[in-house]
Amino acid sequence: xxxxxxxxxxxxxxxxxxxNISLEAQRGELITLIGPNGSGKSTLLxxxxxxxxxxxxxxxxxxxxxxxxxxxxxxxxxxxxxxxAENIFNCNVFETVLMGRKAHSSWxxxxxxxxxxxxxxxxxxxxxxxxxxxxxxxxxxxxxxxIARAAAQAAELLLLDEPTNxxxxxxxxxxxxxxxxxxxxxKTAIVTMHDLSLASRFSDRIxxxxxxxxxxxxxxASLSAAKINSxxxxxxxxxxxxxxxxxxxxxxxx
Ligand SMILES: Nc1ncnc2c1ncn2[C@@H]1O[C@H](COP(=O)(O)OP(=O)(O)OP(=O)(O)O)[C@@H](O)[C@H]1O
Numbered sequence: 001x002x003x004x005x006x007x008x009x010x011x012x013x014x015x016x017x018x019x020n021i022s023l024e025a026q027r028g029e030l031i032t033l034i035g036p037n038g039s040g041k042s043t044l045l046x047x048x049x050x051x052x053x054x055x056x057x058x059x060x061x062x063x064x065x066x067x068x069x070x071x072x073x074x075x076x077x078x079x080x081x082x083x084x085a086e087n088i089f090n091c092n093v094f095e096t097v098l099m100g101r102k103a104h105s106s107w108x109x110x111x112x113x114x115x116x117x118x119x120x121x122x123x124x125x126x127x128x129x130x131x132x133x134x135x136x137x138x139x140x141x142x143x144x145x146x147i148a149r150a151a152a153q154a155a156e157l158l159l160l161d162e163p164t165n166x167x168x169x170x171x172x173x174x175x176x177x178x179x180x181x182x183x184x185x186x187k188t189a190i191v192t193m194h195d196l197s198l199a200s201r202f203s204d205r206i207x208x209x210x211x212x213x214x215x216x217x218x219x220x221a222s223l224s225a226a227k228i229n230s231x232x233x234x235x236x237x238x239x240x241x242x243x244x245x246x247x248x249x250x251x252x253x254x
Contacts, residue, residue: 002027002157002188008057010047017043019212025190030183032199033192035209036232041192045159049080075103079150080159093145094130097121100152120152124178140171147178158182158189164198176202196247229253
């Protein structure tokens with residue numbers, strides 16, 4: 001087991017955002033975290049990344065309390081890709097991917113780090129834009145670069161906050177194929193998103209958050225119209241397509 005969360009509670013000042021969250025994640029699992037706006041998905045990722053400290057409960061990584069890791073040790077285990085808008089700074093693509101090696105190198109990147117960054121860039125087909133400034137890329141290209149940086153980091157646990165937000169169909173597929181590849185190599189990915197059909201298609205497991213609680217946690221196949229209705233207050237139709245579910249929103253329930 002890579003991650004174990006025990007009865008986690010978190011509040012921003014007085015606003016309780018995460019309530020009694022317990023979950024376990026195994027190596028090689030792709031978990032999507034879904035739930036309405038404001039249900040606590042990003043906050044949960046930030047707690048796992050130790051960016052926010054829980055008020056109660058604990059988080060264990062590889063059997064050890066999160067608090068026992070130094071920042072550098074943590075960066076070898078967790079790669080966190082925040083929501084797109086938070087990502088903007090001015091480096092070129094190669095330098096950005098190389099940043100993923102920071103946890104593994106001393107004060108400057110060595111030859112091996114550069115080799116690894118170059119390999120990731122070539123494996124992801126990013127050579128043509130390797131020396132372009134990040135700020136001059138499209139949203140989709142930028143998302144790919146941040147996933148490339150996470151891949152160069154060689155961390156075991158990937159936390160991705162809405163990696164397919166605002167992306168066209170092709171980029172959505174590319175991003176999920178990249179995540180799938182990492183998971184096939186034994187990594188664990190926890191991905192937040194709003195597109196339930198995409199979540200159903202790509203995940204091994206879907207965790208639904210409602211007002212800071214885990215409402216349900218199960219296989220993608222266990223997603224049902226009744227659960228979606230309870231969590232989102234929306235009536236939906238579910239269609240089966242090659243064993244995966246397509247979710248069609250029908251009407252808002254009062
Ligand atoms: N820095 C902050 N300070 C105070 N409250 C915050 C802060 N960040 C988030 N919140 C509040 O915590 C709650 C959960 O926010 P969070 O961003 O975790 O939700 P989310 O499920 O990721 O939402 P979305 O789908 O819209 O990204 C919301 O009510 C939000 O207003």
